[in-house]
Amino acid sequence: MKTSIATVCLSGTLEEKLKASAAAGFDGVEIFEPDFVASSLSPELVASTARDLGLTLDLYQPFRDFEGVGQEKLRQNLRRAAAKFDLMNRLGISTILLCSNVGTAVSADDALAVDQLGRLGDLAESYGVRVAYEALAWGRYVNDYEHAAAIVRAVDHPAIGHCLDSFHILSRGWDPAAIETIPADKIFFVQMADAPGLTMDLLSWSRHHRVFPGEGGFDLADFMGHLLRAGYDGPMSLEIFNDTFRRTDPFRTAVDAMRSLEWLQELACQALERDGREGSRMELSPLPTMVAPVGFNFVEIRADDHRLDQVRTTLHQLGFTDAGNHHSKPVELWSQGGARVIINRGDSTAGSPAVAALGFDVLDPELAAERAGRLLAPPVPRDRGAGDEQLLGVRAPDSSEIFFGRVGRGGVPAWVSEFGGSTEVTTDPLVTRVDHVNLAQSWEYFDAAVLFCTSVLALDPQPSLDVAAPTGLVRSQVMSTADGIVRLVLNLSPTGSADTAQHVAFASTDAIGAARRARERGLAFLPIGENYYEDLDSRFDLKPEFLEEIRELQLMYDRDERGEFLHFYTESLGSVFFEIVERRGGYRGYGATNAPVRLAAQHSRRPIVAAP
Numbered sequence: 001m002k003t004s005i006a007t008v009c010l011s012g013t014l015e016e017k018l019k020a021s022a023a024a025g026f027d028g029v030e031i032f033e034p035d036f037v038a039s040s041l042s043p044e045l046v047a048s049t050a051r052d053l054g055l056t057l058d059l060y061q062p063f064r065d066f067e068g069v070g071q072e073k074l075r076q077n078l079r080r081a082a083a084k085f086d087l088m089n090r091l092g093i094s095t096i097l098l099c100s101n102v103g104t105a106v107s108a109d110d111a112l113a114v115d116q117l118g119r120l121g122d123l124a125e126s127y128g129v130r131v132a133y134e135a136l137a138w139g140r141y142v143n144d145y146e147h148a149a150a151i152v153r154a155v156d157h158p159a160i161g162h163c164l165d166s167f168h169i170l171s172r173g174w175d176p177a178a179i180e181t182i183p184a185d186k187i188f189f190v191q192m193a194d195a196p197g198l199t200m201d202l203l204s205w206s207r208h209h210r211v212f213p214g215e216g217g218f219d220l221a222d223f224m225g226h227l228l229r230a231g232y233d234g235p236m237s238l239e240i241f242n243d244t245f246r247r248t249d250p251f252r253t254a255v256d257a258m259r260s261l262e263w264l265q266e267l268a269c270q271a272l273e274r275d276g277r278e279g280s281r282m283e284l285s286p287l288p289t290m291v292a293p294v295g296f297n298f299v300e301i302r303a304d305d306h307r308l309d310q311v312r313t314t315l316h317q318l319g320f321t322d323a324g325n326h327h328s329k330p331v332e333l334w335s336q337g338g339a340r341v342i343i344n345r346g347d348s349t350a351g352s353p354a355v356a357a358l359g360f361d362v363l364d365p366e367l368a369a370e371r372a373g374r375l376l377a378p379p380v381p382r383d384r385g386a387g388d389e390q391l392l393g394v395r396a397p398d399s400s401e402i403f404f405g406r407v408g409r410g411g412v413p414a415w416v417s418e419f420g421g422s423t424e425v426t427t428d429p430l431v432t433r434v435d436h437v438n439l440a441q442s443w444e445y446f447d448a449a450v451l452f453c454t455s456v457l458a459l460d461p462q463p464s465l466d467v468a469a470p471t472g473l474v475r476s477q478v479m480s481t482a483d484g485i486v487r488l489v490l491n492l493s494p495t496g497s498a499d500t501a502q503h504v505a506f507a508s509t510d511a512i513g514a515a516r517r518a519r520e521r522g523l524a525f526l527p528i529g530e531n532y533y534e535d536l537d538s539r540f541d542l543k544p545e546f547l548e549e550i551r552e553l554q555l556m557y558d559r560d561e562r563g564e565f566l567h568f569y570t571e572s573l574g575s576v577f578f579e580i581v582e583r584r585g586g587y588r589g590y591g592a593t594n595a596p597v598r599l600a601a602q603h604s605r606r607p608i609v610a611a612p
């Protein structure tokens with residue numbers, strides 16, 4: 001698959017955009033005209049810079065408001081076009097994108113557009129270039145690719161073909177199946193964009209909210225299937241107008257972009273396997289098979305030495321036992337049932353306690369790591385003593401480390417024996433395993449984190465929600481395996497403050513019993529106010545004894561059509577806190593209605609910083 005990216009996707013100068021695209025491994029780029037006009041590089045220098053970087057220049061775009069105009073306007077437009085075709089020759093670009101007219105078209109008569117596009121085709125041919133006509137979703141008269149296809153067919157000019165952009169087709173709900181009726185040699189260019197399902201005007205949606213494939217809600221696998229059956233084998237290009245990507249590090253964005261195309265390529269391979277290769281001419285190289293996690297292998301918490309005692313005490317109060325120090329590294333293991341927490345005291349600059357690494361149980365760690373590498377996840381070097389288990393890890397977009405652990409005998413990973421402590425099974429544990437982990441994400445890499453979880457970790461996005469915190473809305477995106485055994489919750493805080501401290505939720509089969517025992521051991525619970533319990537009673541009509549019990553223990557409660565949910569939180573320990581959850585019946589949620597209450601309770605207990 002030939003990969004390409006529009007310079008509008010990336011921040012920086014044109015030169016930086018080219019360098020970032022090349023560094024991420026793209027084959028080519030689309031030059032977005034405003035990037036070129038604002039650049040001080042001559043066309044010849046842009047061409048040679050791209051060549052030196054190993055990039056092809058695949059498209060010049062956009063050319064606007066050409067067809068369906070009056071005579072005088074047509075004359076001006078042809079003059080404008082000639083100037084751009086001349087520029088394309090200097091840049092060495094053979095295809096220009098023409099957006100359907102949004103402003104100056106005066107007639108809805110296709111015959112006029114057909115005639116004028118024919119004249120544009122003649123002019124393009126004389127410069128040795130071609131024009132890819134794109135039906136913008138908000139085009140004045142042409143806003144449907146099938147309408148554009150009828151026009152292009154009628155123009156019947158070798159220099160006039162299509163640019164198909166998934167956004168313009170899927171945002172309007174057009175059926176992409178008719179792509180297969182367009183002759184392959186008339187599809188000059190394809191732009192792939194995803195977007196979250198929003199109800200808003202098309203232009204704002206397109207200009208601000210596009211995301212890379214796999215980061216939104218469009219069915220791009222299906223779209224890709226139609227392109228392949230149409231016989232398209234040209235560049236698959238990304239054209240993502242996105243407010244965040246415009247202001248974040250272009251090198252990181254380009255990696256995110258490339259990962260999205262690798263992911264899309266895998267979807268394409270799957271579509272071909274399902275539907276047969278008929279018509280397809282695109283060369284595709286599949287990714288190593290997806291290795292879905294079957295459990296949490298460990299959670300690693302890192303902190304300054306002097307803050308670790310608090311973490312140790314809390315884990316002890318939650319029923320964990322100290323399973324000893326590693327024989328060669330400054331890390332210790334705390335375990336209980338299938339829950340393992342590694343405390344890393346090796347980094348004196350680590351600051352307050354935070355989740356630094358997650359280990360997942362996978363059946364084939366080598367394959368999982370190889371796949372992650374193909375998806376551009378940088379490997380994490382890990383010191384290893386003689387005889388120690390090899391742990392393969394990669395860095396996630398939020399810089400946390402993700403390790404692929406082998407499923408051990410009896411569910412216990414082999415590396416546990418590298419720790420000196422007791423490995424005896426806790427009888428009557430308070431918690432049995434990790435239920436989910438909430439990770440705070442920065443605004444810069446939130447979309448990238450979603451794609452990373454989907455493509456590298458085989459976690460599917462669940463409907464996202466906004467949770468009200470005292471300092472703003474926290475966007476919460478659950479990523480989960482189909483069976484719900486492995487769940488991550490990506491939280492995007494408005495402030496990046498402690499409102500979205502990370503947390504580890506442990507599963508218990510008896511949250512009430514666990515709360516009682518933890519209290520006996522002196523656990524500091526996050527206190528929940530009385531109003532919450534009154535509201536709970538009004539909503540759920542709970543038995544008075546039950547309500548009294550959870551009020552006394554400071555537990556929270558939720559219920560859905562499948563079951564019930566009981567949970568409680570510890571006080572925050574730096575940037576991390578713990579939660580104990582009990583799922584009764586088939587409850588699949590996270591107590592979303594309780595989250596604002598928890599955030600408010602944490603906010604009111606934050607350390608007061610004295611004014612200077």
Ligand SMILES: O=C(O)c1ccc(O)c(O)c1
Nearest residue numbers: 062097099134165207239
């Ligand atoms: O928003 C626009 O104007 C615009 C320009 C060029 C494109 O290819 C596109 O999809 C949208």
Ligand SMILES: [Mg+2]
Nearest residue numbers: 134165191239
């Ligand atoms: Mg486009």
